[in-house]
Amino acid sequence: MTWTDPAIWYAALPAFHAAAAALITDPAGRVLLVKPTYRDHWAFPGGYVEESEYPHQACAREMREELGFTLPVGDLLVVDWAPPSGSRPRAIISFTFDCGRRASTDGISLPSQELEDVAFFSPDEAEGYLPDNVAPRVQAALTARARHTPAYLSHGIPPQ
Numbered sequence: 001m002t003w004t005d006p007a008i009w010y011a012a013l014p015a016f017h018a019a020a021a022a023l024i025t026d027p028a029g030r031v032l033l034v035k036p037t038y039r040d041h042w043a044f045p046g047g048y049v050e051e052s053e054y055p056h057q058a059c060a061r062e063m064r065e066e067l068g069f070t071l072p073v074g075d076l077l078v079v080d081w082a083p084p085s086g087s088r089p090r091a092i093i094s095f096t097f098d099c100g101r102r103a104s105t106d107g108i109s110l111p112s113q114e115l116e117d118v119a120f121f122s123p124d125e126a127e128g129y130l131p132d133n134v135a136p137r138v139q140a141a142l143t144a145r146a147r148h149t150p151a152y153l154s155h156g157i158p159p160q
Contacts, residue, residue: 016091020059021046022099023077023141030120031138032102033129034066037116042129044096044137055095063099067118068109074098077144078137080153094134096141132156 021044024032033042045066049058056073064070078096105118123142127135133156140151140158152159 014091016093017088018049018055018058019046019092019094020049020055020062021094021096021137022059022063022071022073023096023145024071024099025101025142026120027101027103028120029142030122031126031142032105032118032120033126034110034115035117035119037112037114041131042126043134044130046096049095056097059095059097059099066111066115069107071099071102074100075145075148076150077141078151078153080134080137080140080156082133082155094137096137098141098145 034045035042047062049055059073075098077098080094082092123138126138136156144151
């Protein structure tokens with residue numbers, strides 16, 4: 001194999017999936033989560049990044065699709081890398097963006113085939129509704145928002 005051929009070189013590199021999510025809080029600091037119809041747990045609003053889409057664009061698109069409204073996609077708060085797991089054959093990089101504050105869930109329009117509920121939860125409650133590997137993103141995102149510095153997690157854990 002020759003490394004002078006860019007097509008061969010790029011084909012040999014590992015591939016990964018990417019997802020983007022929105023941190024939205026209410027004025028009391030509670031975190032907005034959605035309950036997918038196809039999962040047992042709650043999630044941040046968001047989803048997979050599509051081909052030729054930037055992560056911040058995916059975040060905005062997912063907010064429109066899942067919640068029926070758009071908030072400005074602000075600072076990157078958390079980058080979380082996770083290895084392949086279960087039926088997902090590739091690593092995934094999850095981006096969490098600061099999408100500001102919203103006073104209530106009034107006016108949110110859920111796609112009934114995808115989401116069954118939406119609610120604000122205290123940070124501790126939100127962590128309890130999220131999968132164990134996603135729960136640390138709540139505190140990491142809130143801390144990153146306060147410090148104006150993004151956080152890096154590796155499968156939900158800050159590097160040592």
